[in-house]
Amino acid sequence: xxxxxxxxxxxxxxxxxxxxxxxxxxxxxxxxxxxxxxxxxxxxxxxxxxxxxxxxxxxxxxxxxxxxxxxxxxxxxxxxxxxxxxxxxxxxxxxxxxxxxxxxxxxxxxxxxxxxxxxxxxxxxxxxxxxxxxxxxxxxxxxxxxxxxxxxxxxxxxxxxxxxxxxxxxxxxxxxxxxxxxxxxxxxxxxxxxxxxxxxxxxxxxxxxxxxxxxxxxxxxxxxxxxxxxxxxxxxxxxxxxxxxxxxxxxxxxxxxxxxxxxxxxxxxxxxxxxxxxxxxxxxxxxxxxxxxxxxxxxxxxxxxxxxxxxxxxxxxxxxxxxxxxxxxxxxxxxxxxxxxxxxxxxxxxxxxxxxxxxxxxxxxxxxxxxxxxxxxxxxxxxxxxxxxxxxxxxxxxxxxxxxxxxxxxxxxxxxxxxxxxxxxxxxxxxxxxxxxxxxxxxxxxxxxxxxxxxxxxxxxxxxxxxxxxxxxxxxxxxxxxxxxxxxxxxxxxxxxxxxxxxxxxxxxxxxxxxxxxxxxxxxxxxxxxxxxxxxxxxxxxxxxxxxxxxxxxxxxxxxxxxxxxxxxxxxxxxxxxxxxxxxxxxxxxxxxxxxxxxxxxxxxxxxxxxxxxxxxxxxxxxxxxxxxxxxxxxxxxxxxxxxxxxxxxxxxxxxxxxxxxxx
Amino acid sequence: xxxxxxxxxxxxxxxxxxxxxxxxxxxxxxxxxxxxxxxxxxxxxxxxxxxxxxxxxxxxxxxxxxxxxxxxxxxxxxxxxxxxxxxxxxxxxxxxxxxxxxxxxxxxxxxxxxxxxxxxxxxxxxxxxxxxxxxxxxxxxxxxxxxxxxxxxxxxxxxxxxxxxxxxxxxxxxxxxxxxxxxxxxxxxxxxxxxxxxxxxxxxxxxxxxxxxxxxxxxxxxxxxxxx
Numbered sequence: 001x002x003x004x005x006x007x008x009x010x011x012x013x014x015x016x017x018x019x020x021x022x023x024x025x026x027x028x029x030x031x032x033x034x035x036x037x038x039x040x041x042x043x044x045x046x047x048x049x050x051x052x053x054x055x056x057x058x059x060x061x062x063x064x065x066x067x068x069x070x071x072x073x074x075x076x077x078x079x080x081x082x083x084x085x086x087x088x089x090x091x092x093x094x095x096x097x098x099x100x101x102x103x104x105x106x107x108x109x110x111x112x113x114x115x116x117x118x119x120x121x122x123x124x125x126x127x128x129x130x131x132x133x134x135x136x137x138x139x140x141x142x143x144x145x146x147x148x149x150x151x152x153x154x155x156x157x158x159x160x161x162x163x164x165x166x167x168x169x170x171x172x173x174x175x176x177x178x179x180x181x182x183x184x185x186x187x188x189x190x191x192x193x194x195x196x197x198x199x200x201x202x203x204x205x206x207x208x209x210x211x212x213x214x215x216x217x218x219x220x221x222x223x224x225x226x227x228x229x230x231x232x233x234x235x236x237x238x239x240x241x242x243x244x245x246x247x248x249x250x251x252x253x254x255x256x257x258x259x260x261x262x263x264x265x266x267x268x269x270x271x272x273x274x275x276x277x278x279x280x281x282x283x284x285x286x287x288x289x290x291x292x293x294x295x296x297x298x299x300x301x302x303x304x305x306x307x308x309x310x311x312x313x314x315x316x317x318x319x320x321x322x323x324x325x326x327x328x329x330x331x332x333x334x335x336x337x338x339x340x341x342x343x344x345x346x347x348x349x350x351x352x353x354x355x356x357x358x359x360x361x362x363x364x365x366x367x368x369x370x371x372x373x374x375x376x377x378x379x380x381x382x383x384x385x386x387x388x389x390x391x392x393x394x395x396x397x398x399x400x401x402x403x404x405x406x407x408x409x410x411x412x413x414x415x416x417x418x419x420x421x422x423x424x425x426x427x428x429x430x431x432x433x434x435x436x437x438x439x440x441x442x443x444x445x446x447x448x449x450x451x452x453x454x455x456x457x458x459x460x461x462x463x464x465x466x467x468x469x470x471x472x473x474x475x476x477x478x479x480x481x482x483x484x485x486x487x488x489x490x491x492x493x494x495x496x497x498x499x500x501x502x503x504x505x506x507x508x509x510x511x512x513x514x515x516x517x518x519x520x521x522x523x524x525x526x527x528x529x530x531x532x533x534x535x536x537x538x539x540x541x542x543x544x545x546x547x548x549x550x551x552x553x554x555x556x557x558x559x560x561x562x563x564x565x566x567x568x569x570x571x572x573x574x575x576x577x578x579x580x581x582x583x584x585x586x587x588x589x590x591x592x593x594x595x596x597x598x599x600x601x602x603x604x605x606x607x608x609x610x611x612x613x614x615x616x617x618x619x620x621x622x623x624x625x626x627x628x629x630x631x632x633x634x635x636x637x638x639x640x641x642x643x644x645x646x647x648x649x650x651x652x653x654x655x656x657x658x659x660x661x662x663x664x
Numbered sequence: 665x666x667x668x669x670x671x672x673x674x675x676x677x678x679x680x681x682x683x684x685x686x687x688x689x690x691x692x693x694x695x696x697x698x699x700x701x702x703x704x705x706x707x708x709x710x711x712x713x714x715x716x717x718x719x720x721x722x723x724x725x726x727x728x729x730x731x732x733x734x735x736x737x738x739x740x741x742x743x744x745x746x747x748x749x750x751x752x753x754x755x756x757x758x759x760x761x762x763x764x765x766x767x768x769x770x771x772x773x774x775x776x777x778x779x780x781x782x783x784x785x786x787x788x789x790x791x792x793x794x795x796x797x798x799x800x801x802x803x804x805x806x807x808x809x810x811x812x813x814x815x816x817x818x819x820x821x822x823x824x825x826x827x828x829x830x831x832x833x834x835x836x837x838x839x840x841x842x843x844x845x846x847x848x849x850x851x852x853x854x855x856x857x858x859x860x861x862x863x864x865x866x867x868x869x870x871x872x873x874x875x876x877x878x879x880x881x882x883x884x885x886x887x888x889x890x891x892x
Binding site: 246253254256257259260262361363364365366367553554580656659660662 | 734741742744747749751752754755756757759766767769770771772773774776777804806807809810811812813
């Protein structure tokens with residue numbers, strides 16, 4: 001079946017094989033069930049039962065129903081879910097893209113139950129949308145939930161409960177017929193085995209009420225397999241990966257410890273000169289995996305640009321550099337200036353007051369005291385002369401990356417593609433490189449379509465040649481600084497499988513602000529379906545402004561993109577997420593277009609640092625995305641190299657979030 | 665890993681037994697369970713050249729972390745008010761506040777600081793008979809942001825038997841004290857101390873240092889002498 005953009009915007013992509021993720025072995029969280037991404041027994045809701053920061057990815061598979069769900073609990077009261085269900089009805093199927101919320105209004109008390117209110121499929125009354133009120137109580141190893149449901153929790157085929165035609169429909173909420181439900185979830189005490197039984201008043205083909213049973217087993221840390229069945233002859237399996245970014249599976253600090261901090265003392269005769277300071281600092285920092293890229297020493301300051309191949313926590317790197325400098329710097333040095341470099345840019349100067357650090361070390365709340373002795377400055381375009389500066393050496397890097405995409409929603413048989421992408425990059429300077437990627441689809445279960453008569457923006461994805469080596473991308477990119485706080489980029493070439501052209505971007509960011517502003521202008525041509533370098537007769541110009549903001553105190557961020565997108569439509573994209581000090585990143589996105597009367601899509605992204613599972617640390621990570629842009633509307637060109645993606649690790653909030661590791 | 669799990673299992677079993685009985689006779693079992701991790705955890709204990717340490721007049725400690733299987737010898741490198749910083753060649757170390765493990769580096773999830781009440785018998789050498797019935801301490805661990813996360817604990821103590829123990833090659837006459845501790849959210853752990861029978865000074869101690877790193881054992885090879 002050919003996908004039009006109306007249904008492509010709900011296509012689910014799953015960029016990394018779930019099994020690969022699960023095999024990596026992640027820590028136990030809670031048994032996190034969840035159709036719609038919210039806590040659930042078999043098919044009925046549970047009282048919100050997760051811990052803050054818990055997240056779960058769930059794949060449900062039954063004869064008449066499939067769903068991929070993403071659930072996250074940002075705090076003690078709120079659960080958020082995004083899911084991509086497909087319902088089979090005879091020879092027909094329908095798909096959805098649901099955003100769901102569960103809010104625990106009352107905590108469980110000694111005699112009183114908890115109270116949770118949930119909305120599944122927020123903003124629409126499509127099939128799958130439903131609301132519930134659930135009361136929960138725990139009795140030893142058994143948690144019991146009972147409540148009342150509307151929509152999907154009251155009928156098998158619930159749809160069209162309201163008249164609202166707005167972008168966000170609300171008049172159907174908690175309206176229409178209701179049915180009761182109840183469930184028990186029992187931790188059996190047998191290692192990793194949990195059982196669930198439930199009742200709901202939904203009538204099915206076999207009975208007027210539905211009774212269901214589920215058994216869940218944790219086969220390895222964080223990976224749960226469940227078998228489900230009910231008296232309506234519906235059976236299925238559920239695969240859940242559960243984790244909590246704040247609870248790493250490994251001890252985090254078992255490597256070499258940091259150098260002891262030495263309080264400054266009065267100047268002595270024969271204080272070391274710059275060369276001696278540099279030499280000792282290099283020797284000591286190398287033992288901790290930190291190299292000095294640039295070193296300058298002035299009358300009362302030392303300016304160091306450090307680099308670590310293994311530690312992605314720059315606050316910790318900064319602390320370790322400061323500890324070493326405290327031991328080797330002459331007494332007259334009062335300030336350590338640690339410059340953060342992203343590769344292309346010097347993004348921040350973290351200014352440390354030596355006396356303040358000396359008063360903070362080993363004290364209670366030493367992290368907060370050190371933060372009080374720290375300020376941020378923009379790196380000047382012209383820096384003081386360096387005693388040593390490691391010159392950039394042009395280099396060629398290359399590799400092969402497998403990637404997997406699966407259509408869990410719109411296909412009836414979980415069509416899967418596997419692609420091997422060989423990529424190479426030649427870097428001329430720290431600011432300029434040319435890169436290319438060649439792909440080959442070694443596994444292709446997608447239905448191949450002939451190219452359309454008129455090229456389309458994205459909905460002709462399956463028209464691209466699948467079974468021969470193709471040129472994924474070939475482009476050149478140059479980054480530069482216009483002023484200390486304005487960063488620039490120009491890119492040209494074949495950016496992605498579907499588009500090539502030219503692109504330019506300006507980004508304003510300040511090290512002392514928690515937001516940045518970007519503007520990208522691109523002019524692109526649709527690439528040929530078969531030839532490597534050909535183009536189709538479709539040209540597009542995008543002009544997209546972006547606001548990147550760090551908000552709150554939990555690593556939360558908001559990104560708003562707005563402007564003219566590839567289809568010439570005016571649109572808005574909204575991304576919200578949370579960054580963790582240990583490198584985890586969770587984000588969800590949606591968008592609107594002037595040509596659509598509903599939200600375009602929901603997507604979720606997850607980035608897991610491998611250091612979370614390995615005591616050796618490292619900067620590698622696993623990236624996983626679900627949903628996201630796939631339709632013609634509200635879509636922008638990929639692969640141009642947005643500057644903020646390079647600079648976001650330098651955000652003051654990122655450093656502040658990680659500052660607890662300063663003394664580690 | 666299996667050895668660590670086995671150790672944890674034994675720890676849990678004995679802790680449960682303690683909770684049920686609360687009798688002094690069990691204290692010795694707890695101490696032995698906590699204080700003999702070496703064989704089970706498969707740790708490689710560094711050879712300690714006591715003679716060289718004493719010859720150099722260095723204050724030194726042997727640190728054992730059963731959770732991570734790391735053992736290290738560290739010498740005192742800094743004194744900051746009442747805190748004594750011990751550091752090893754790999755910069756692993758502990759900061760001691762008297763006999764209280766105040767901070768750790770390189771043995772798991774670093775302990776940043778321990779705040780304790782005035783008159784904590786671990787901080788001020790106190791003969792076992794004079795220990796107060798209860799001590800409150802606050803543990804600080806790195807969390808999100810500059811401010812450390814805190815875990816509030818309360819410990820009650822039981823005084824055990826006197827005995828002679830070998831502390832890195834030297835026999836010390838000690839009295840055993842076990843602290844039965846609980847965190848504000850209900851988690852339980854035990855500390856075990858061997859105090860000099862006369863002065864109450866700590867010669868060997870196994871103390872909880874956080875929910876993930878758990879107990880770390882410190883043997884005092886050579887005490888710090890402020891007058892030397």
